[in-house]
Amino acid sequence: MNERIRVREVRVIDDTGQQLGIMPPPQALAIARQKGLDLVEISPTAVPPVCRIMDFGKYQYQEQKRAREAKRHQKTIEVKEIKFRPKVDEHDYQFKKKHIERFLAEGDKVKATVFFRGREMAHPEIGRRILERLIGELSDVAVAETAPRQEGNQMHTILGQKADKSARRGSTGAGAGESRRPAPVTAASAAGTQPVAAQAAPPTDKS
Secondary structure, eight states, X not given: OGGGOOSSOEEEEOTTSOEEEEEOHXXXXXXXXXXXXXXXXXXXXXXXXXXXXXXXXXXXXXHHHHHHHXXXXXXXXXXXXXXXXXXXXXXXXXXXXXXXXXXXXXXXEEEEEEEOOGGGGGOHHHHHHHHHHHXXXXXXXXXXXXXXXEETTEEEEEEEEOOOHXXXXXXXXXXXXXXXXXXXXXXXXXXXXXXXXXXXXXXXXXX
């Protein structure tokens, strides 16, 4: 930028986007100074390098503002864990299921875990039934990314938000709909028979 541009000549673009041509950097910098602006090298690998006349401080501020806006709108997907016990009662089960629905609606994933203690380890099927019930009851809003599996004294599954079916339906064109139209009904198809091509009569023996 400015005096740090050391090349012999540069192609200059002014602050309105107009091409000013090729000139030595001191001449381009003098034009920038007359406007109270900076000379910034924007394409150093070009031949000759391209420089633009701009307010560099304002440019930096706008870039930082855009970066902040992008970061604010960026959603970081987290994995929330909801824990169950093999002897979970119905009220507690429904309460935790509502938490899972809320996490999924916010765009996060959920790790549903059943913890076993002591003699409960001998009955892993109880934990599997809990997780399979959960997957089935949440099938409208969630999809199981992993099947229930046991690791040590716990069994878990990962639930993710289900894709929007309406978006997929909207992406199909009219041509796709036309290709699914039923074939016209003919007399032969209505009777349940296939049309047979006419065959030539066998030649008669004139001898």
